Amino acid sequence: MTMPTRVYIARLAGLTVFDPNGDQVGRVRDAVARLRGAANSPQVVGLVAEMPLRRRIFLSINRITSIDSEAVVLGSGTLNLRRFEKRPNELLVLEELLDRRVRIESTGGTGVVVDVAMESSRSGEWSLTRVAVREQTGRLTRRGQLHQLDWEMAPGLTGASEARGTANLLAVLEDMRPADLANALQELSDTRRNEVAAALDDARLADVLGELPEHDQVEILTALGRERAADVLEEMDPDDAADLLSELPLPERDVLLDLMQPDEADPVRQLLKYKPGTAGSVMTSEPVILPPDATVAEALARIREPQLSPAVAAQVFVVRAPMATPTGRYLGIVHFQRLLREPPAELLGAMVVNDLDPLQPGTPLPEITRRMAMYDLVAMPVVDTNNRLVGAVTVDDVLDQSLPRDWRDRTGDDDQSGGGTTPGQAPGAGPTGGPDG
Structure with missing residues (x-):
């Protein structure tokens, strides 16, 4: 090769x-x-x-x-x-160099770093030698020319950086799952993390926030400003939004709830009323809910919706009208495996299963865990005293609550090591083409 x-x-x-x-x-x-x-x-x-x-x-x-x-x-x-x-004398190339502003000596203009090349010398040592810089034109409809600069012709790359854009770093991160992107954000400095978070669209940021430790969620939400924070909270699942808001001082929580659309804020307000460590505090108030006269075809269409998590999409809860929580009388569950075995025109009311007692909002977490493990369930209904469905507890809710509170926090690891060891023989290098012009 x-x-x-x-x-x-x-x-x-x-x-x-x-x-x-x-x-x-x-x-x-x-x-x-x-x-x-x-x-x-x-x-x-x-x-x-x-x-x-x-x-x-x-x-x-x-x-x-x-x-x-x-x-x-x-x-x-x-x-x-x-x-x-990372050690004090080390540099993370993508995290710290992408989107930096650089002066282009040949044109007298400025550009932003879109890539950096490393190159092997005859002695086998690798070093940063080239910087790909996209010239800034000031026109929204035209991409600037791409320049390839020698490292020494791009001064200021390793010094303190002013606030900069995020487009090129986001391009590197865009294909990550929300959990992986949340992990990457924790590796950034506080300032850079907040810049990148603010550049994400509301739905993407909502997904990422749910994967971050509580203190990082609060810091990012605070840095967004109240109007943007309320928009992001509206995109979050109500249970995740309630968990995040519960970390804020009560006056700030009330301000954000007032800024949210009423139909988005109401289920969050309801969840905040429940005692921590109970079914009401960990449930989702938006499971898949259908009436008994809905067909198998309609149910399969609902559970195929891409925004549903696997645990939520694993079953349909069948209730009398109204369909929004708190619903009419709870009738039972139809699991997705049963849906796959029945004719598309079959009605859900003919296949409802209701052989297990549903949870109450005050059911404690240990009891929920025991019952879900005993019956191999991925979700359980939560009903009020009038047998109205108010939500569902899923296995991922239980797992999240059962793990240590700081399990998402990368700073909790105690087996940290430094980065560099002096390289010996050079490896094989890789892609030769520079960034596209």
């Missing part, structure tokens, strides 16, 4: 990392470079890979045997699984 010597780092983001046996280790999230003073370009010492369970580890560059447009492959040796922690 021919090994090019120049690699554009933004193109590595998201590539799968394999060990010598072909087993997946994780995915590339960034590159680590060691600063060497103003006279020398930074030395690339390795990559940061994200493993399952959101752990980021350091991969020394001398462990990498090949890089191409599909994957990164490691050579033999022991993999250090300790959590990566």
